[in-house]
Amino acid sequence: MECEIQIDDLKVHYGAIKALDGLNFSVTSGEVLGIIGPNGSGKSTLLNTISRSVKPTSGSILVRGKSRDTYSNQEFARIVSALLPQWPSGFNMKSMDIVLMGCRNNTKGHWWEDANDLKAARESLALLNAVDLAERNFDTLSSGEQRKVMIAKSLAQRTSIVLFDEPVAYLDLKHKFEVMEVLTKLALEGKTIVVTLHDLDLAAKYCDKVILISHGKIVAAGLPKEVITTDLIKSVYDVDVDVKWDEDLGYPIIIPAKLARKSRSAIAAKAKAQSRSPAFPDSHFMAR
Amino acid sequence: MGLKVKNRKALLISYVSLLLIFLVLLFLGSVLVGTAKISVLQVVESILGLDNNQITHNILFDYRIPRVLFALITGFILGVAGGVMQALTRNPLADPYISGMSAGAAVGAALAFTIAILPFYSMPILAFIGAIGSLMLSMFIARRAGGGAMSFVLAGIAVGTFCNAILMVIIAMNPYEAQGIMYWLFGSFSTASWQAIEVTLIVAIPCILLIFWWARDVNIMLFGEEHAKQLGVNAKWLWPALLILSSLAVAACVAYAGIIGFIGLVSAHVVRLVVGSDNRFVLPLAGLTGALLLLASDDLVRVPINLFGGVELPVGSVTAMIGVPVFVYLLLRKGKNFGM
């Protein structure tokens, strides 16, 4: 397990706005790192800075021990693949062609992709259960389907470091889990995965490590259990919640406090009115 | 499942071959079109050197054939350039002149017409300089304005409008030459020559070859600079490079032929309807399509029908008359087909 990314005192300032204000952390191979935080906390900026879309104001980013600026475009593209959350519309091309674009840096041919590339593209699509999308025109896909194709494109780059910004946005339940499982599988194969997530649930379930960012600073870093706690979530997200870790399952349940209280009092009122036993089993709510 | 690589290569080759066959046939037919009545037999004799008719020989080899070839070459260049500009700006309405270079070239030509001390052969040179000058100005402004595709389009509009204003002033001050300037603006191949072909090829061949070389990266740049960067494509350099290459090639043929519209706009769209937006297919096929369209247009202009009092129609009006219905037809289809 090597240290693939090392961030030291990373600052990104836009004039008075401090998008990132002194971050320190590292990512090792074979792990899935989740970056969570409220809107505007700097998650995307962080990913963009690592992927070289954004220039840091100060601090260092080491990718595989070398400063990230020392790599040429092509070299870097062979090591790091990044998926941005948005892309322009209007591609009158087959999805397969789009995925094949990911093979640009690894192909031997200059114009056409070779058999290896096709194999890699097909495998990437298969990983995401999106093989049936290959022959379809990219424009005709739903946003979720397009996202899967874009993810496949990044995976087809066959890089060892993968940076995904909001990979599961707009995906339905099944595909959310599918994608996260793919990422886990890739990590098991030794790749380094960094994702930003809004869904704390997913972060807790699938990430090996989690970093909680707020206002450009790291508030907490470590195992999901250590970071996704009631106090931290409450303070960073400015929301009244209860975070209960289920000891058996090993996953947390995050309940907005208002809903919990409302539910308890609603159930009690109903029970009173109908003089019947509560409609809900009392294990979750009443046992507090 | 999926397109096998061999299939795609083969597909492109078969498309190219098909269009090439049409082009060759059209070329042969075009050689027979013109005011001077020259029969097929005479053409063959001339080529074989068997004829003793110097006039026919001269007309064929020093006027008609270079004219037809030049129309073909110009059509090819405009088709490719239009396709590239549409891909680079992700704008279906883009044409090869989007950098305002057409107005710049027009100013150059107008100066050649109206400034007495300038010799008569300076026209192509001034038009070329005008075109490149306005391109450089647009790029300079766009760079300062952020460097994105949109800033470039806007800079091109600004420069083009300004040059048009200058053009209007020149025309207003020289009403006598106005007619000549107008005809230049409409575009015409009547002054085509082997020299024009040589110069255009010298400038355009390396440009077009380089554009083809980077066709795959053009595809990747369709996602925008950010995405392209992730795939190792340095759009910051490639984008302006392609712009310059395309504009140089266009400037060369515009210098001799004037501003010919619609070929650049329409050719790539027609091709995309059939093969999609993969620029490895679109660019070469748009070139061949443009060559076919423009050659056919010039043929119509040269047909010796005295419909218009013996006046030769400007080829730009014919391309517009052909191009507009084609464009409207494309427009009426689902808008999705304008995707890049």
Added chain:
Amino acid sequence: MNSKFLYIAIIVVVVVAVAGLGYMLVQSNNNPNNNSTTPVLNTSTAPTVYPLTITDADGRNVTFYSPPTRIVAMSPAITEDVFSLNLAGSVVGVDNYSDYPPQLLQLENSGNITTCGGYTTPDIEQIASLNPQVVFLDQSLQDSFVSTLANLNITVVVLSGNSISDVEHNLILIGQITNHTSDATTQVDQINNTINYVEAKLQNVTPVPVMELAGPPEDGMWSAANGTFINQIMQIAGGTNIFGNYQSWYEPSGEDVINGNPQFVIMDSMELYGLDPQSIISYFNSQPGFSSVSAVQNNHFYIVYGQAGDTVERAGPRISDAILMYAEILHPNVFNVTNIPTILGDNYTDYINTNIG
């Protein structure tokens, strides 16, 4: 593919562009243009000695080894020049707009002369098919076709028509080339004699203020100012151009006209574009404030069109008619002419006195 390659590629391309430009220039230098002033030709009537090398209006040296007998003239003025030198039998092609002299139309009908396209769009193939021995082009609008015709090994002579001296020069030049030198001298003498005659008669006469109009005022008022052909004619004919301190063409406002207060307004146009001449005059007269203009008050708005207009607009042998016509319009008493109608068309010769004896 990294930036280094791109750098190299761009440098290569720029070098190529410069090479292309340079090539254009080098090629062009094969057609020397010294821009020398047109040399003064002597008006001798001696027959031409061949080989003859002349310099045309573009500064090109053209050599003739024998008098050309297959002539193409690509502007109406040049056509009139050629016909006035008794070369009708040698003309094989003219432009579409040539329509004078009447002999021309007969020759076109009989197929001896073929029309070869428009003014800015000469039909190159048609010209070439006629196997001409010389093609005369008009410098102002046909320069771009010089190399096209030259590429076909066709002898081209470029003529300019910006002044009366140009007209005389062209006549002499054509006469020299075709060995019709005495015809040329006759034509030039006629022009000079007309000018002398008119100037002599107007020696002690005050010039009258005149405004020239290039077309119907409904289409916008454009007036020929200093440096134009028409201005020259006007001055010889005893008129002062009220816009003579402007260069080339001037677009006067209504105020300019009122302040200039011309005694005569002469509109010369090749055709009337379907407008009724009287309506043109009424339109002008009814412009706000024009009622104070002398020309309006004295009904001195003249329309010169058709053949009459051609004499003024074409830099050809009929400028002598134009000079006389203007002189007699502006100073009828001096030239003993009465009843010149305000509208002069194809039959203008009925009304003007061309006797300068």
